[in-house]
Amino acid sequence: MLKILKYSFFDLMRSRWSYVYLLFYFLLGIVLLFLNNDLSKAVITLMNVIIVLAPLIGTIFGVMYYYNSREFTELLLAQPLKRSSIFLGQYLGVALSLSMSLILGLGVPFLMYGLLQSSAIWNFSLLLITGTFLTFIFTALSFNIALSNENKIRGFGYAMLLWLFLAVIYDGFFLMALILFEDYPLDKLSLVGTMLNPIDLSRTLILLKLDISALMGYTGAIFKKFFGTDYGLILSIFMLILWTILPVMRMVFKAKKKDF
Amino acid sequence: MVSITNLYKRFNKNTVLSGVNLEIHQGGIFTILGPNGSGKTTLIKSILGMVIPDKGTLMVFGKNIKSNSSYRHQINYLPQIANFPSNLKVKELIKMIKNLRGDPGTDLELMERFELAPFLDKKLGTLSGGTKQKVNIVLTFMFDSPLIILDEPTTGLDPISLLFLKERIQIEKAKGKTLLITSHIMSFVEEVSDEIVFLLEGNIYFKGSVSALKAKTQEQDFEHAIASILSNNHA
Numbered sequence: 071m072l073k074i075l076k077y078s079f080f081d082l083m084r085s086r087w088s089y090v091y092l093l094f095y096f097l098l099g100i101v102l103l104f105l106n107n108d109l110s111k112a113v114i115t116l117m118n119v120i121i122v123l124a125p126l127i128g129t130i131f132g133v134m135y136y137y138n139s140r141e142f143t144e145l146l147l148a149q150p151l152k153r154s155s156i157f158l159g160q161y162l163g164v165a166l167s168l169s170m171s172l173i174l175g176l177g178v179p180f181l182m183y184g185l186l187q188s189s190a191i192w193n194f195s196l197l198l199i200t201g202t203f204l205t206f207i208f209t210a211l212s213f214n215i216a217l218s219n220e221n222k223i224r225g226f227g228y229a230m231l232l233w234l235f236l237a238v239i240y241d242g243f244f245l246m247a248l249i250l251f252e253d254y255p256l257d258k259l260s261l262v263g264t265m266l267n268p269i270d271l272s273r274t275l276i277l278l279k280l281d282i283s284a285l286m287g288y289t290g291a292i293f294k295k296f297f298g299t300d301y302g303l304i305l306s307i308f309m310l311i312l313w314t315i316l317p318v319m320r321m322v323f324k325a326k327k328k329d330f
Numbered sequence: 331m332v333s334i335t336n337l338y339k340r341f342n343k344n345t346v347l348s349g350v351n352l353e354i355h356q357g358g359i360f361t362i363l364g365p366n367g368s369g370k371t372t373l374i375k376s377i378l379g380m381v382i383p384d385k386g387t388l389m390v391f392g393k394n395i396k397s398n399s400s401y402r403h404q405i406n407y408l409p410q411i412a413n414f415p416s417n418l419k420v421k422e423l424i425k426m427i428k429n430l431r432g433d434p435g436t437d438l439e440l441m442e443r444f445e446l447a448p449f450l451d452k453k454l455g456t457l458s459g460g461t462k463q464k465v466n467i468v469l470t471f472m473f474d475s476p477l478i479i480l481d482e483p484t485t486g487l488d489p490i491s492l493l494f495l496k497e498r499i500q501i502e503k504a505k506g507k508t509l510l511i512t513s514h515i516m517s518f519v520e521e522v523s524d525e526i527v528f529l530l531e532g533n534i535y536f537k538g539s540v541s542a543l544k545a546k547t548q549e550q551d552f553e554h555a556i557a558s559i560l561s562n563n564h565a
Contacts, residue, residue, distance in 0.1 A: 073430055081417070141413035147380045148409065149430050150402035326397070329341070329381040 071155035071162075074146065078163025082135070088171055091127060095175025103183045109190045110280070116176065117197055117276050121269055122237050124204040128168060132212030133229045135164045137222045147330055157213070157325040161318065165209040169202040176201075196279050200272040203310045207268050208233065210317035217324045240267050248288060260289045261296060265306075268313045275306040331356045331477060331508050332377060337386035339372055346372045347383070348532040356476070359499065359509045361519045364529035365560060370512045371410055373529065374481055377510075378407055390477070403431065408470040410481040410512075412462040416455025420446065420465055423454060427469055435472035443494050444468060460486040467491075471498055478502055480511045484518055496522065520552040528559065535559065 082088055098119065102112040139160065146156045180194060212229045219225035244263050248256055264270045270289070277290050278299055293302050332354040339347040346369040354360055362370045375381040376388060379395050379402070388395050395401055414423060428435050441447060444464040449457060457465070463486045470478065480499075484492060499509060499522055513519050519526070520540055528536040528543070536543060536559070540552055549555040 077426060081415075084417070139415065142415040144380070144409065144413060145415070145427075146430070148378055148402065148405075148407040149427070150399055151430065152399045327382060330375070 071152075071159045074151070074156055074159025075162050075166070078135075078139070078160045079167050081139075082131075082164060082167040087131070088167055091168065092171040092175040095172055096179060099176045099179030103179055109183075109188055110193065113190060113193050113197055114280065117273070120172070120197065120201040121204065121273055121276075124168075124172060124201045125208040125237060125269060126233055128165070128205045128208030129212045129229045129233045131164055131168055132161075132209040133216050133226050135160070136213055136216035137225065144330055153325050154322045157217075157321060158318070161209060161213050161321065164213075165206045168205045168209065172201050172205065173198050193276075193280055197276060200276055200310070203314060204268060204272055206314045207310070207317065210314060210321060213321050214317055214324065217321060217328060236267050236269050241270065244270075244289075257292050257296065260292050264289045264293065265309050268310060271306050271309055271313070275303065275310070278302050278306070331391065332510075333389045334373075334377075335387050335389075337373075337376060337388065338384045339369075339376065339381060340384060346532055347376070350386070350529075350532070350534060352527065352534060352537075354508060354510065356508055357503075357506050358524040359503055359511060359522050360525050360527060361523040362510065362512045362527045362529060363519060363556065364535075368529040369532050370529055371481060374407075374479055374510065374512065377479065378402065378405065404475045404477055406470045406473055406475045406478045408466055408478075408480040408483055410485070412459075412466040414454040414462065414465070416453065418454055419451055420454060420457070421450040423465070424469065424472075428472075431473060433473055436474075437468055437472040440468045440471055444491060458486075460488060460491070463487055464491060467495060467498075471502075476507055478507055478509045480509065482512055482514070484513060484515050516553045516556060528556075530559070 098116070102115055103109070106112050106115075143156065143160070147153070176198065211232060215229045215232065216225045219228060244260075244267075247263075248260065251259075264274055274290050274293050278294060281299065293306075296302070297305055332352070334350055334352040337347050337350040339345075346367075350369075350373065352373075362373065364370050372381055376383050377390060377395075379399065390401050391404060393401060418426070424437055428437075441450075444467070446461075446464060446468065449461060449465075454462065454465070463483075467483065470480070483495060487495060496518075499511075502509060511519075511522070523540065525539055526536065526543060527534060536546065538546075544550065544552065544555050547555040547558045549558055
């Protein structure tokens, strides 16, 4: 698996888009820090960007990489390699290279700014951890979609729909449900609703840590009331881990049954 | 060496293999023939574990290949269409496959014979079909394995390379290896094969030597013998 990981990783590192992605985060970090001067505000703005962008890029790169490396995969399948290690290797190659772009792209400007002396270091680390989780989750989801769809365009379409649904539409439905049923106790519903969407979960997680009640909204407030800050943090990280493991397991399972 | 019992495979509604039984012994050249869509490639890919059969057992080197991958150390496979990652260079690809198999291989002689040296630093996406097929053949023959599977090996080759390929096939045969070949070039099949397996609509219609096939169809010419099977069946 490590050999495949290495090849996939370096294959992606040679691609122009990895650098564009890295450069984007790098510029974003610099602009936010040196034009804004307020570290905690910069972290919040970054959160809003990462929470939408990391899933989007993870989805696009995941689907594109899978379809573009079909030939490579077929070549590997005839070699004495386990199917699970072929697909896990490719998946980790994509997810790790994207996460590296994120961490390096944001980490370097923040280090330059003097993050290590600042109190925001934990908030910032949590931001990078959630971003990495989101990258892993959405790359795994997109690999799942690509594995289940032979047709490139259809697979790409489904992957984009999934992103659109979880990043935008889900919140709309969620809010509508909360307004429609406002006469009923909605604590449980909103807790479950948050946990079923990794993007909402990440947002709640970061806001819990930042402890900004004004931005937390209804679900965040309930989360805090229900679990308290520490327990809430642990629970949401646990949920993110679950969100990563389940799609990866399905991916391996699906890959074992597929014909090439 | 390879033993297939009662193999079934369908893709959606399309039944490709329906109860294939085949025994391939060690040593010699076996060719799998059949019209387009008769399941030749599916059969080969099942042996390689790339296609997962719906029913039936596949034993390679005496072991069931289900959820097993290490037996592929002993197989060299030449895929039908040389689909390589287009952004890799020829020499990177060769290095990668060696690395993945954990085997240094012997590619130098092959490269020389195919005159591939000027292409080593070129990306695979820029190569012509014939050159890709040469790279494909180098990748297949550079390892020393007892079972060699060639899916349409002659595609796109120029006469000199074809001659070399035939020569190489005979060398491998002389070493006591087993070769499993599919081809549509009848003269090639007649020349190289020791035994023919004729697939028709997902079943083995005929298995035996070229002369046995001629006797069965009462034709003098091999090409006509094959044609008579096909036309009799479709009539």
